[in-house]
Amino acid sequence: MHPAASQDVPxxxxxxxxxxxxxxxxxxxxxxxxxxxxxxxxxxxxxxSLLAPGKRVRPVLALATARAIGHDPREVLxxxxxxxxxxxxxxxxxxxxxxxxxxxxxxxxTAHVRxxxxxxxxxxxxxxxxxxxxxxxxxxGEPAHVLAALAALTDATGxxxxxxxxYIDVRGLAGxxxxxxxxxxxxxxGALMRASVESVLLVHGFKGVALDEFRKFADELGLLFQxxxxxxxxxxxxxxxxxxTGTDARHGKVTYVSRFGxxxxxxxxxxTHAAARAALARAVPDGAAELEAITDFxxxxxx
Amino acid sequence: MHPAASQDVPxxxxxxxxxxxxxxxxxxxxxxxxxxxxxxxxxxxxxxSLLAPGKRVRPVLALATARAIGHDPREVLxxxxxxxxxxxxxxxxxxxxxxxxxxxxxxxxTAHVRxxxxxxxxxxxxxxxxxxxxxxxxxxGEPAHVLAALAALTDATGxxxxxxxxYIDVRGLAGxxxxxxxxxxxxxxGALMRASVESVLLVHGFKGVALDEFRKFADELGLLFQxxxxxxxxxxxxxxxxxxTGTDARHGKVTYVSRFGxxxxxxxxxxTHAAARAALARAVPDGAAELEAITDFxxxxxx
Numbered sequence: 106m107h108p109a110a111s112q113d114v115p116x117x118x119x120x121x122x123x124x125x126x127x128x129x130x131x132x133x134x135x136x137x138x139x140x141x142x143x144x145x146x147x148x149x150x151x152x153x154s155l156l157a158p159g160k161r162v163r164p165v166l167a168l169a170t171a172r173a174i175g176h177d178p179r180e181v182l183x184x185x186x187x188x189x190x191x192x193x194x195x196x197x198x199x200x201x202x203x204x205x206x207x208x209x210x211x212x213x214x215t216a217h218v219r220x221x222x223x224x225x226x227x228x229x230x231x232x233x234x235x236x237x238x239x240x241x242x243x244x245x246g247e248p249a250h251v252l253a254a255l256a257a258l259t260d261a262t263g264x265x266x267x268x269x270x271x272y273i274d275v276r277g278l279a280g281x282x283x284x285x286x287x288x289x290x291x292x293x294x295g296a297l298m299r300a301s302v303e304s305v306l307l308v309h310g311f312k313g314v315a316l317d318e319f320r321k322f323a324d325e326l327g328l329l330f331q332x333x334x335x336x337x338x339x340x341x342x343x344x345x346x347x348x349x350t351g352t353d354a355r356h357g358k359v360t361y362v363s364r365f366g367x368x369x370x371x372x373x374x375x376x377t378h379a380a381a382r383a384a385l386a387r388a389v390p391d392g393a394a395e396l397e398a399i400t401d402f403x404x405x406x407x408x
Numbered sequence: 409m410h411p412a413a414s415q416d417v418p419x420x421x422x423x424x425x426x427x428x429x430x431x432x433x434x435x436x437x438x439x440x441x442x443x444x445x446x447x448x449x450x451x452x453x454x455x456x457s458l459l460a461p462g463k464r465v466r467p468v469l470a471l472a473t474a475r476a477i478g479h480d481p482r483e484v485l486x487x488x489x490x491x492x493x494x495x496x497x498x499x500x501x502x503x504x505x506x507x508x509x510x511x512x513x514x515x516x517x518t519a520h521v522r523x524x525x526x527x528x529x530x531x532x533x534x535x536x537x538x539x540x541x542x543x544x545x546x547x548x549g550e551p552a553h554v555l556a557a558l559a560a561l562t563d564a565t566g567x568x569x570x571x572x573x574x575y576i577d578v579r580g581l582a583g584x585x586x587x588x589x590x591x592x593x594x595x596x597x598g599a600l601m602r603a604s605v606e607s608v609l610l611v612h613g614f615k616g617v618a619l620d621e622f623r624k625f626a627d628e629l630g631l632l633f634q635x636x637x638x639x640x641x642x643x644x645x646x647x648x649x650x651x652x653t654g655t656d657a658r659h660g661k662v663t664y665v666s667r668f669g670x671x672x673x674x675x676x677x678x679x680t681h682a683a684a685r686a687a688l689a690r691a692v693p694d695g696a697a698e699l700e701a702i703t704d705f706x707x708x709x710x711x
Contacts, residue, residue, distance in 0.1 A: 138566065138567040138568075139567050139568070139572070140567075140568045141567075141568045141572055141591060141594075141595060142586050142587050142591060143572070143575075143576045143581045143582075143584070143586070143587035143591055143592075144567050144568065144572035144575055144576065144595070146575070146579065146581075147567055147571065147572055147575040148567060151567070194533075195533075198529055198530070198533060201529065203524070203525035203526045203529060204526050204529065204530075221506070222506035223506045223507050223578045224575065224578075224579075226501055226504065226506060226507065226529070227501070227507075227571050227574055227575050227578070228571075230497075230498075230501060230533075230536070230565075230570075230571045231566050231567045231571035231572065231575075233533070233536060233537075234536075234562050234565040234566035234567075234569070234570075234571060235562075235566045235567060237540060237558070237562045238559070238562040238563065238566055241555060241558055241559040241562060242559065247551075248550075248551035248552040248554075248555050249551040251551075251555060252544060252551050252554060252555065255540070255544055255558070256541070256544040256545065259537050259538075259540045259541040259544060260541065262533075262537040263441065263534050263537035263538045263541055264441040264442050264443075264444075264447050264450055264451060264454070264534045264537075264538060265441075265442070265443045265444045265447065266537070267533075267537075268450065268530050268531075268533045268534035268537060269442070269444055269446070269447035269450055269534065271530055272446075272447055272449065272450040272527065272530050272534075273446045273447065275526045275527075275530070276449065276527075278446045278449075279446075281446070283445050283446070284445050284446035288444060288445060288446055289446075291444075292444060292447070
């Protein structure tokens with residue numbers, strides 16, 4: 106078989122590494138934030154959104170990356186958990202009436218429905234701050250490496266990351282020729298996915314050519330996740346997905362499906378999956394079973 | 409004169425160090441956040457709130473602290489600016505209709521009035537992220553010291569800082585015996601004021617007994633600022649203050665004035681001012697002209 110062809114059609118790996126999800130969930134469940142009297146209600150709202158059931162794809166991606174470079178995943182649990190806190194922060198704000206106005210998330214009422222808009226806004230802000238606090242107080246590593254990992258996190262969350270991506274989304278700028286869908290998703294989804302891989306490599310002081318291959322892998326993975334997200338918004342049902350469906354069409358959003366049609370979006374998802382697996386094979390020539398499984402799951406997921 | 413008496417009734421120092429305000433304003437004005445196409449509008453909203461006229465008390469406090477321990481204030485400009493980004497982030501969220509619902513801030517329409525709620529929420533989120541990014545990319549110092557300074561910033565912004573304080577405020581918990589006004593203000597105002605002093609000391613690796621005296625100084629200073637804020641909400645007029653007045657009464661908030669009356673609040677402000685000056689004198693026995701001037705300004709300010 107031609108080597109390139111073997112990369113283009115990789116063998117499917119085992120299922121999603123649920124053992125890593127359990128590790129993350131156990132770690133998240135024991136997090137306590139409130140020290141002061143009077144703020145336990147805020148912590149309750151934070152836990153409500155943070156501990157709602159989920160695959161924890163970003164933290165699991167981080168733990169799997171640690172294992173792919175020969176480290177014990179538990180060493181980066183604070184960093185991995187911080188990714189989930191940041192992700193949850195953005196979900197809570199994105200769901201607000203002034204933004205996407207969603208009522209259902211992870212199979213339960215959204216934070217503002219449950220606690221009111223004021224508490225939802227503040228709980229999300231607090232999750233964001235506590236994400237950094239968690240890394241600063243719990244993540245081991247050489248100080249310069251921890252700083253580099255934090256820089257990757259902040260790159261992914263600011264103007265050129267999550268906040269910017271959501272801005273492009275709510276202002277409907279992805280349809281503009283100068284911006285485009287790819288930019289929207291690189292910021293809104295891709296940035297944090299990339300940080301999930303990159304921050305773990307940086308906190309371990311990992312350098313060299315393979316770092317760039319890991320970045321390429323993470324970028325393709327983020328794109329894959331978003332394309333499949335767009336597909337699921339029209340093909341899945343809300344009870345399975347755990348959030349409202351058809352919201353993209355309701356908000357008149359440009360998506361891979363609305364722009365190019367479902368068959369093309371599905372084909373693009375497959376190409377992106379192959380590109381991610383190829384980059385991963387270059388980053389870890391000996392194979393990285395869990396990262397391969399995550400990549401396959403991103404293509405095959407139904408929720 | 410009795411030494412204690414000389415501490416209790418300190419001589420008034422020169423005026424507010426406006427030269428440091430200029431330094432901060434010049435630094436803030438040259439900050440650019442947007443790299444990606446499509447997010448320049450988000451940057452515009454960030455600049456709108458960030459660059460609105462202000463004394464920049466937190467960054468100036470940081471720069472004055474640097475000078476008080478013998479350093480060039482310009483060395484900590486990224487850290488000082490980050491404090492203003494974080495402060496602005498909280499102002500924009502606090503002003504939202506779901507929270508304090510204020511229309512006027514720093515003499516101009518609030519961010520959500522000017523740009524809409526969606527953009528205001530995201531611009532504030534982005535300011536928060538970019539604050540950390542600024543420190544991580546621009547602040548010089550030993551990596552372990554930069555990490556310690558960042559920890560001080562995050563302590564001040566999370567559940568046990570700004571977000572928690574605002575939660576206590578909007579939920580009206582400050583009237584509860586178990587929480588109290590002092591807790592509200594330690595979190596909502598005091599935490600970031602303390603971080604403005606503490607983070608500068610930490611980034612310079614400053615240690616020893618004086619660190620605790622600086623912390624006591626900063627805590628009294630934060631309390632003083634808030635008591636005077638409560639006083640100004642009933643005594644100042646909106647055009648001078650640059651924000652709505654009477655908002656505390658309108659929201660039925662417990663303040664030092666509503667709880668104890670104006671004369672008592674004014675007396676407490678004077679006592680707190682004296683305590684701050686006394687702690688400062690212990691922290692810097694040779695004197696720190698700018699920090700003294702800031703402390704006096706906090707008592708005497710009319711806006």
